[in-house]
Amino acid sequence: MMVHGAHRLDLPGGDHLELGRRALVMGILNVTPDSFSDGGSHDDAARAVAHARLLIGEGADLIDVGGESTRPGAEPVGVQAELDRVMPVLDALAADGIAAPVSIDTYKALVADQAVQAGARIINDVRGLQREPEIADVAALHGVPVIIMHWDEARDRDRDLVSEMIRFLEQSLQIAERAGLSRQRVIIDPGFGFAKTLDENYALLRRLGELHVLGCPLLVGTSRKSMIGRLLDKTAGERLPGTIATSVLAYCAGAHIFRVHDVGANRDALRVSEATLYGPPAGS
Numbered sequence: 001m002m003v004h005g006a007h008r009l010d011l012p013g014g015d016h017l018e019l020g021r022r023a024l025v026m027g028i029l030n031v032t033p034d035s036f037s038d039g040g041s042h043d044d045a046a047r048a049v050a051h052a053r054l055l056i057g058e059g060a061d062l063i064d065v066g067g068e069s070t071r072p073g074a075e076p077v078g079v080q081a082e083l084d085r086v087m088p089v090l091d092a093l094a095a096d097g098i099a100a101p102v103s104i105d106t107y108k109a110l111v112a113d114q115a116v117q118a119g120a121r122i123i124n125d126v127r128g129l130q131r132e133p134e135i136a137d138v139a140a141l142h143g144v145p146v147i148i149m150h151w152d153e154a155r156d157r158d159r160d161l162v163s164e165m166i167r168f169l170e171q172s173l174q175i176a177e178r179a180g181l182s183r184q185r186v187i188i189d190p191g192f193g194f195a196k197t198l199d200e201n202y203a204l205l206r207r208l209g210e211l212h213v214l215g216c217p218l219l220v221g222t223s224r225k226s227m228i229g230r231l232l233d234k235t236a237g238e239r240l241p242g243t244i245a246t247s248v249l250a251y252c253a254g255a256h257i258f259r260v261h262d263v264g265a266n267r268d269a270l271r272v273s274e275a276t277l278y279g280p281p282a283g284s
């Protein structure tokens with residue numbers, strides 16, 4: 001079973017990521033008041049850098065910095081408040097010479113622009129370029145790839161979720177192309193947990209392979225989400241075994257990048273998955 005499409009993702013500064021059989025793990029670095037650090041003070045920025053180092057030590061290939069909690073029911077934050085959280089952390093990561101490429105989790109064009117100027121090399125837009133389409137111009141201007149996630153609260157719930165998702169993502173791809181961002185610069189993400197029922201989240205995981213028609217690399221974010229917690233009746237801290245199951249299943253369906261809190265454990269599970277589909281790496 002050989003399911004992984006091979007993609008080369010060019011990053012600004014001459015680096016690139018190989019997306020294919022080897023799964024990439026994106027470590028989550030939340031800088032919100034409900035996480036361990038909100039980035040606002042020097043100590044907070046230092047704590048965030050320490051956590052990023054820990055994630056990289058566990059094998060993270062990428063670090064995703066986010067200043068707005070998009071969990072259901074969370075308050076939206078303004079541009080300035082989001083900048084106040086993420087900029088000190090991005091500056092501190094750059095000053096620290098952090099090895100892994102950093103992505104900025106934002107749907108705001110202005111935040112994305114500032115973040116990229118401070119060293120972020122990927123834009124992770126949970127609104128799929130459809131909240132502030134100017135964010136596509138920011139990405140094109142700086143030559144950074146974008147993650148377009150599906151989040152469509154206005155979706156017709158009588159229609160098939162995956163078909164609607166493909167239509168939504170095609171629209172996002174059109175916005176990208178109009179801005180001068182080629183498809184090769186775009187990663188797609190089905191947006192687990194975003195305006196989806198428990199049944200829909202599991203149907204999506206079952207049907208993940210259908211998204212390959214778009215021809216883009218695929219990122220999934222299921223880590224500690226309620227699709228696991230509600231099924232198992234577990235708190236956020238107890239959802240790692242369930243998360244690992246979703247990572248392995250998504251890998252087998254051809255996913256390339258895994259956005260997780262628990263990098264080491266997911267990394268190990270993905271290495272075993274890689275060895276199962278394609279054989280162990282030479283020399284091991």
Ligand code: 7PJ
Pocket residue numbers: 069070071105124125126147149189191192219220221222223225259
């Ligand atoms: C996702 C994300 C996701 C991408 C969040 C949480 C909610 N970005 N940002 N995909 N989820 N690309 O982590 O529970 O699934 S915030």
